[in-house]
Amino acid sequence: xxxxxxxxxxxxxxASCDGCQLTxxxxxxxxxxxxxxxxxxxxxxxxxxxxEGPFDVSLVEGSITTAKDAExxxxxxxxxxxxxxxxxxxxxxxxxxxxNFAHLADFQAAVYASPAHIDSLATSTPxxxxxxxxxxxxxxxxxxxxxxxxxxxxxxxxxxxxPGHSVCVECKRRGTACVMVAHGTPxxxxxxxxxxxxxxxxxxxxxxxxxxxxxxxxxAALSAQLxxxxxxxxxxxxxxxxxxxxxxxxxxxxxxxxx
Amino acid sequence: xxxxxxxxxxxxxxxxxxxxxxxxDGDRVEDLQLRIFEPPRYFEGLLRGRDFRExxxxxxRICGICPVAYQTSAVxxxxxxxxxxxxxxxxxxxxxxYCGEWIQSHALHVYMLHAPDFLGYPSGMALAKDAPDIVExxxxxxxxxxxxxxxxxxxxxxxxxxxxGGFYRAPERHELDGLTxxxxxxxxxxxxxxxxxxxxxxxxxxxxxxxxxxxxxARYPMEGGRIAASTGLDIPVADYPAHFVEHQVPYTTAKxxxxxxxxxxxxxxxxxxxxxxVRKLTPGARHALxxxxxxxxxxxxxxxxxxxxxxxxxxxxxxxxxxxxxAPPNPPAVPVPxxxxxxxxxxxxxxxxxxxxxxxxxxxxxxxxxxxxxxxQNQAMIEADVRAFIAHNADLDDASLQWRCEQTIRNYxxxxxxxxxxxNLRLDRGTGxx
Numbered sequence: 070x071x072x073x074x075x076x077x078x079x080x081x082x083x084a085s086c087d088g089c090q091l092t093x094x095x096x097x098x099x100x101x102x103x104x105x106x107x108x109x110x111x112x113x114x115x116x117x118x119x120x121e122g123p124f125d126v127s128l129v130e131g132s133i134t135t136a137k138d139a140e141x142x143x144x145x146x147x148x149x150x151x152x153x154x155x156x157x158x159x160x161x162x163x164x165x166x167x168x169n170f171a172h173l174a175d176f177q178a179a180v181y182a183s184p185a186h187i188d189s190l191a192t193s194t195p196x197x198x199x200x201x202x203x204x205x206x207x208x209x210x211x212x213x214x215x216x217x218x219x220x221x222x223x224x225x226x227x228x229x230x231x232p233g234h235s236v237c238v239e240c241k242r243r244g245t246a247c248v249m250v251a252h253g254t255p256x257x258x259x260x261x262x263x264x265x266x267x268x269x270x271x272x273x274x275x276x277x278x279x280x281x282x283x284x285x286x287x288x289a290a291l292s293a294q295l296x297x298x299x300x301x302x303x304x305x306x307x308x309x310x311x312x313x314x315x316x317x318x319x320x321x322x323x324x325x326x327x328x
Numbered sequence: 329x330x331x332x333x334x335x336x337x338x339x340x341x342x343x344x345x346x347x348x349x350x351x352x353d354g355d356r357v358e359d360l361q362l363r364i365f366e367p368p369r370y371f372e373g374l375l376r377g378r379d380f381r382e383x384x385x386x387x388x389r390i391c392g393i394c395p396v397a398y399q400t401s402a403v404x405x406x407x408x409x410x411x412x413x414x415x416x417x418x419x420x421x422x423x424x425x426y427c428g429e430w431i432q433s434h435a436l437h438v439y440m441l442h443a444p445d446f447l448g449y450p451s452g453m454a455l456a457k458d459a460p461d462i463v464e465x466x467x468x469x470x471x472x473x474x475x476x477x478x479x480x481x482x483x484x485x486x487x488x489x490x491x492x493g494g495f496y497r498a499p500e501r502h503e504l505d506g507l508t509x510x511x512x513x514x515x516x517x518x519x520x521x522x523x524x525x526x527x528x529x530x531x532x533x534x535x536x537x538x539x540x541x542x543x544x545x546a547r548y549p550m551e552g553g554r555i556a557a558s559t560g561l562d563i564p565v566a567d568y569p570a571h572f573v574e575h576q577v578p579y580t581t582a583k584x585x586x587x588x589x590x591x592x593x594x595x596x597x598x599x600x601x602x603x604x605x606v607r608k609l610t611p612g613a614r615h616a617l618x619x620x621x622x623x624x625x626x627x628x629x630x631x632x633x634x635x636x637x638x639x640x641x642x643x644x645x646x647x648x649x650x651x652x653x654x655a656p657p658n659p660p661a662v663p664v665p666x667x668x669x670x671x672x673x674x675x676x677x678x679x680x681x682x683x684x685x686x687x688x689x690x691x692x693x694x695x696x697x698x699x700x701x702x703x704x705q706n707q708a709m710i711e712a713d714v715r716a717f718i719a720h721n722a723d724l725d726d727a728s729l730q731w732r733c734e735q736t737i738r739n740y741x742x743x744x745x746x747x748x749x750x751x752n753l754r755l756d757r758g759t760g761x762x
Contacts, residue, residue, distance in 0.1 A: 082344075082345065083367075084366070084367045084369055085392075086389050086390060086391050086392040087343045087344065087391065087392045087393060087743075088389075088391075088392020088393070088395070088485040088486060089392065089485075090392075091392045091393055091436075091485060092485060094436065094440065094470075095470075095474060095484060095485070097467040097468070097470055097471040097474075098467075098471075100453070100467060101453070101456050101460065101463065101464070101467075104453040104456065109453060112451075113340045113341075113345075114340070114341065114342070114343060115340075115341065115440060115441070115451055115452065115453065116340060116341065116450055116451030116453060116454070117340040117341060117444075117450040117451060117734075118450040118451060118454065119340065134367045134369070135367045138367065163369075163389075164369070164371075164374065164386060164389045165369040165370065165374070167374040168370060168373070168374065171373075171374075173370075175373060176370035176373030176374060178373075189367060189368060193369075209389065209486065210392060210483075210485040210486055265483070268482040268483055268488050269482070269488050269496075271482070272482050272488060272489045272495075272496045272497045273496045273497040274488065274489075274491075274496040274497075277385065277488075279486070304379070307378065307379065307382070311382075311385070311386070312389065
């Protein structure tokens with residue numbers, strides 16, 4: 070690739086809700102600048118122009134839930150210099166990874182009369198379980214500002230700054246009183262990765278962990294606090310089993326509180 | 329005329345992953361299948377055993393483009409199950425939030441996904457190279473919708489402020505006042521949008537649609553109401569299962585829906601809402617509609633882009649009215665004690681009627697759930713439209729026919745992630761590889 074060519078960007082989708090891809094289009098003020106600074110080679114949701122690889126950067130949304138998709142992600146990796154996962158599905162397996170804790174046949178029977186027509190693996194797994202991933206952007210959905218930072222850093226050629234601290238730091242920065250201390254509201258903020266801007270506590274509810282685990286979360290201490298606030302083992306298990314249920318730290322902690 | 333094969337590998341500018349397979353012999357469509365390949369995520373399975381208060385956050389994740397629709401239908405169903413009705417102030421705030429979702433979702437579709445079909449561009453971004461002003465207008469509209477969602481819901485994708493019973497916190501007046509100027513600009517852009525799209529060239533096609541949409545005595549339907557159809561049907565949402573049937577088709581992961589009584593497919597979405605509720609539009613939207621030349625009921629699916637533009641204008645006007653009248657609901661949520669019961673709920677997602685049913689036990693644990701998204705209801709109708717288009721236009725060359733088939737599917741703003749989900753178009757005229 071010549072030095073003067075624009076970097077070639079590809080956006081890919083696996084099992085997901087499309088919300089993280091939509092966050093790219095939600096960069097309303099920067100979208101047209103971005104479309105000028107990079108060559109958007111593949112972005113099925115937004116464009117019928119579909120280019121061939123190789124790609125300088127691939128953004129990957131969604132988790133792997135079929136044998137075909139497991140093959141497809143390997144082909145994408147082989148064509149991508151840098152591969153970045155966007156969102157909880159691609160990074161942790163998403164809400165659909167709740168099947169990893171149950172029997173797929175039960176889930177299928179709840180939805181389809183003839184599950185035999187459906188190609189589906191028994192698990193929903195993150196991209197990093199299948200191929201090497203260069204950067205993971207957490208969140209259900211990802212945060213627009215973090216996405217902007219990653220894209221800007223890539224264009225400039227520097228390392229993106231995505232802090233690994235907890236939502237608690239963001240509450241302090243925002244000036245929100247701690248909902249757990251002040252009101253006894255159960256909150257996953259102490260173990261959850263920053264990035265959303267601590268929205269939930271600002272709206273009077275506890276964080277529900279949609280950004281997944283922070284670096285080195287002390288989930289045992291948080292579970293003890295939740296039990297102290299009167300949460301049942303079932304309820305404690307459920308709070309870790311949502312959009313990042315399959316992230317190792319949340320998965321391990323949820324297993325301490327029932328099946 | 330010999331049979332032919334045309335193959336396209338991915339239908340683009342739709343949300344999710346799907347394919348279309350068409351086999352044509354002369355001007356006769358031998359076989360047509362809209363195949364949704366998107367892998368299923370089993371929401372109805374994973375909702376079992378969850379606390380009923382988790383349903384709005386979990387079902388929001390079915391769709392990143394219309395999470396408020398899922399949250400609304402979920403809370404409507406669960407409040408009905410519990411026998412609790414939210415206050416008018418809570419309902420008004422929900423409606424305000426829903427306006428934001430209509431504005432951003434419709435603006436995305438009109439400007440970035442659908443208009444390029446009429447103007448001969450592969451994407452909104454490509455259109456922006458020649459006509460940056462037009463695309464910037466669309467992005468400004470979308471931004472206004474997102475700003476409204478963020479102000480009420482905390483953020484635009486998967487808002488966090490929605491709970492069974494109401495809201496975690498009602499925004500203060502001053503948090504909404506700041507939106508007024510932006511929404512007034514959006515309203516003007518929306519009026520301009522109606523004029524712009526009504527000047528497009530529309531392929532000829534008239535389809536015998538049965539329209540189905542919510543109906544509300546006082547207002548244009550959005551966050552709730554009764555279910556009405558152009559057949560004269562007018563039923564409470566709880567009667568939905570008795571009148572509509574979903575069934576699994578082997579070639580797709582999304583289920584099809586039909587009217588139980590006649591076995592006919594039906595249409596949901598902007599054209600159906602307008603056909604059944606035009607008198608309840610806001611004055612500016614009614615005026616814009618009159619000037620647009622869209623005759624109702626409209627049975628040309630390509631003109632749905634005009635209906636969508638009119639609804640953007642309506643949603644801007646409605647949001648401005650709701651903000652002007654706003655008094656924060658106090659308390660922001662009514663208590664919803666669980667009980668062993670089944671509840672049904674519906675609302676008008678940007679793409680059409682979205683129905684939810686939940687059965688919970690006395691502790692509020694969900695025993696089973698049923699969700700019928702608009703795109704799965706429209707699937708049979710999408711196939712019928714493509715079939716009819718091809719029958720009238722079989723003389724088109726393969727490339728043009730393929731382009732028009734994709735455009736025909738995009739008329740529906742299909743949300744394949746919702747319907748479970750992938751579009752790849754394959755035209756088989758019998759002579760090429762299968």
